Every structure is written in structure tokens, then in C-alpha cells.
Amino acid sequence: MKRFFSEFFESIRIAFEQLNAHRTRAMLTMLGVIIGVLAVTLMGTAMNGIDKGVNDTLDIVGTDVFYVGRHSWEQSSDAWRHLKNRPYIRDNESKKLNEIIAQTPNSTLFRAAPSVQWWPQGDVKTKDKSITDVTVVGTDENFEFVNKAPIEEGRFLTQIECTTGRGVVVLGYDVAEALFPGESALGKVVRLKGKEVQVIGVFAPMGSFFGLMSFDKNAVVPIKWLRKHYQWTMHTEIRVKMADGADKEEARYELMGAMRRLHGQVAEDENNFAINSTDSIEDDLGPVKAGLAIAGFGITGLSLFVGAIGIMNITFVSVKERTREIGTRRALGARRSSILLQFLVEAISVCLVGGLIGLGVAYALKLGVDKAFPNFPFVFSFSLVVAAMVASITVGIMSGIVPAFLASRLDPATALRHE
Numbered sequence: 001m002k003r004f005f006s007e008f009f010e011s012i013r014i015a016f017e018q019l020n021a022h023r024t025r026a027m028l029t030m031l032g033v034i035i036g037v038l039a040v041t042l043m044g045t046a047m048n049g050i051d052k053g054v055n056d057t058l059d060i061v062g063t064d065v066f067y068v069g070r071h072s073w074e075q076s077s078d079a080w081r082h083l084k085n086r087p088y089i090r091d092n093e094s095k096k097l098n099e100i101i102a103q104t105p106n107s108t109l110f111r112a113a114p115s116v117q118w119w120p121q122g123d124v125k126t127k128d129k130s131i132t133d134v135t136v137v138g139t140d141e142n143f144e145f146v147n148k149a150p151i152e153e154g155r156f157l158t159q160i161e162c163t164t165g166r167g168v169v170v171l172g173y174d175v176a177e178a179l180f181p182g183e184s185a186l187g188k189v190v191r192l193k194g195k196e197v198q199v200i201g202v203f204a205p206m207g208s209f210f211g212l213m214s215f216d217k218n219a220v221v222p223i224k225w226l227r228k229h230y231q232w233t234m235h236t237e238i239r240v241k242m243a244d245g246a247d248k249e250e251a252r253y254e255l256m257g258a259m260r261r262l263h264g265q266v267a268e269d270e271n272n273f274a275i276n277s278t279d280s281i282e283d284d285l286g287p288v289k290a291g292l293a294i295a296g297f298g299i300t301g302l303s304l305f306v307g308a309i310g311i312m313n314i315t316f317v318s319v320k321e322r323t324r325e326i327g328t329r330r331a332l333g334a335r336r337s338s339i340l341l342q343f344l345v346e347a348i349s350v351c352l353v354g355g356l357i358g359l360g361v362a363y364a365l366k367l368g369v370d371k372a373f374p375n376f377p378f379v380f381s382f383s384l385v386v387a388a389m390v391a392s393i394t395v396g397i398m399s400g401i402v403p404a405f406l407a408s409r410l411d412p413a414t415a416l417r418h419e
Helices: 002-021 023-061 077-082 093-103 159-164 173-179 223-229 248-262 278-321 323-331 336-372 382-408 412-416
Strands: 065-069 109-117 122-125 130-139 151-154 168-171 189-192 195-203 218-222 236-242 274-276
Touching: 002 023, 002 336, 023 278, 023 336, 023 382, 065 248, 093 109, 093 236, 093 248, 109 223, 109 248, 122 173, 130 173, 130 223, 159 218, 159 223, 168 173, 168 189, 173 195, 218 223, 236 248, 248 274, 278 336, 278 382, 336 382
Parallel strands: 130 218, 168 195
Antiparallel strands: 065 236, 065 274, 109 130, 109 236, 122 130, 122 189, 151 195, 168 218, 189 195
16 A cells, blocks of 8 residues: 555656646647536536526525415416416405414414505606616515515505505615615605505515516505506415425415315315415426536536547557656566556646636636626535536546556567667
8 A cells, every 4th residue: 555655646746747848738638628627617607506596586486485376377378278267366365364374273374465466567756766667566464474575674564554555665675776875765755657655664685586587676555555546457366475384285285275265165176276386486497407407518528528538649649758668667667557557647637737727717707707797696616616626537537547558558678669
């Protein structure tokens, strides 16, 4: 074992001497590995970023929240035509659902709130400023318990305000910043569809989905106020939050039973409502992410394969150039395993140095992309560094093993006569 380590460290010394002696050739040889590791690292960084962005988005939407509506999020057009006669969800069903939850011992459900979205998206204005494409949501006082965004300033809607349909609004962070930059929005009056409402609260910032869809560009008003001023095409959806620590499937079945009870359905009746959750989004995104990963890593793997061929070729050239040296070493008593280890370590060293350079370039590009696209969550993790180094070592072994084996099998006498 002591002899092996001695030969191993001697092989490392020789490898770096060769790299230093043939710097230009070594750099050109490394280029394939640098590009391959760069591609692998950037692809892994992007995939980690996509995962983080999706997970953050699902967390904002609510992984512990069910969305009860007339139709499923996954339905095709044919299914929609089949289910078009389903009854619309009514605003007061959420209140009845809360009563059922309160009467159920150890319920897996916590709170329900109606949600009616103003469609199309509206404008919110003051006397001298406005912001377009704001998502206006009508709801009641229970929405505070099912919504992920906390109140940063002011308060949420009260039961009296929701019951009377008073003209008050809680603004999303982006809306408040756009209309009242550098000042408090509380107590100010804004206009929705030409109607004045008073700002009573502002949500804390929640971020966006890859910078494409902001979760802070919204305004929440009492559902009765919204119905009074804009009735057409606004379908109700009920958001139901699970109790802490509840099993999701148990909660889903409890909610299904409660909704069937509200709709007066008997055992043989098919559900005339749909219970949606972020699970369906994850299921839809899973194959897409897998396809991107397969395609991306397939292309980057090809880059590494090309790099490996280049290193193998240069290692063959190095063996050819140093045939007399190999013969001399063998004549002086060097073992075949020592020769094999020497050339294998040289190939691995080229790949490791190339991999480190590739990682450095990838990290620099990641910092540049972070500045150019701050909303895209590129994630440069330690696992990616390990994967890149493992890939570099694997390429070094694959590209160096055959030339190293052939070098170790050279006959000393024949090698010494080589010109």
C-alpha cells in the first residue's frame, strides 16, 4: 500500500510537469471537458432553479389548500362539454362549509373562503397614477386564513365590512408601491371600475413566477361589493385550507363528503363539483421537467463524450512520444501497473483541471445571469460541484484507460529501440 501511494503521488507530479511543459496542447485538450462541464453545470443550475421556482410558486398558491370549483383544472374540452350542466358554486356555500367544519370533531379541514375573480383584470387608479392588469378578488373575512400572503401594513377585511359590502380594499404590494411610492397607502382612496374604495391594508411582498406573473399585483375587496358593481361572468370558487398536520387524502375525502352534503347528493350521484389542488399542477409539470432534463443532459453528455475522445487521442500521442521513456523505466524495474497509473493519472488530471475551469466559468456566468434576470432563481448547489467533478474524473478514466493500458503492455526492448 505504501508503494502504491508513493507511485500515485509520483504520477501526479509527472502529470503536472507534463501539463506545464505542454500548456497550449493541454489547454486545447481541456477545451472539450471545459465546455462539457460548463454545459452540465449550467443545465443543472437551470433545472434546480426551475424546481425552486415551481416549488416556491406552489407554496404561494398553497400546497395545503383545496380549490372547489365547477370544473377540474385537468379537464379536456370534451370533458367540459360533458360537465357543462353542473351547478355553479354559490357564494354562501363557503359559510355553510365552515359550519360543517366547526361541527365535525377532529376535522382535517380548517377554514373555507369564497373567491370571485374580476375578469378581465382591472385597472386601479388614483387621481394622478394608475396600474393596469390588477387581479381583483372578491371574498370574505375568512380569506385571511386561506391566503399565504400576510398583511404587512394595516389589516384585513372584517366580517361587518364583508356582510355590508363596504367599499374597502386590501392592496397587493406592487399595487401599493405603484400608486403610493414612498408613502403609506392606508386610508387613501383608489378607484376600481370608476368606484371609490378605501385602502385598509397592504399585503407583504410574495414575489413572482420567474418574473412573468406577479403574486403582488392584486386587490382584495368584499365579495358583496364586487357583486354589486360587477356581476357578469364571475364564477365562485371556494378555497379550503387543511388543518395543520392533516393527511391530504383524508382532508380531500372529508371535503368531498361535505360538498356532497351541501349539494344534496345521494350515494349513486356523481360529484357535481371538482376539488382541485396543486397536486395536479405538479403532475402536469413532472413529465415536462423530466423531458427537459433528459434532453438537456443528453446534449451536455454528448459534449463530454466529444471531450473524452479528444483526451484519448492526445493521450495516445503522448504515449507515442514517450515510448523510449516507457522502455527506460521498464528496463530500470518499473512495474506495468506503475506505467498504467502514470498515464491514467495524467488523463484524469487534464479532466480535473478542465472541470475546475468549467465550474469557475459556470459560476461567473451564473452571477451574470443573476444580475441580468434577478427573478429567475438559478441555484448553484454543492451537489452540482460534486457531480461536475465526478463527471470529470469519469471522463478522465474512460479516455485514459485504453492508452494507459497499451503503454503498460509495451515490451521494454522494443520501446528502447523506438525512434
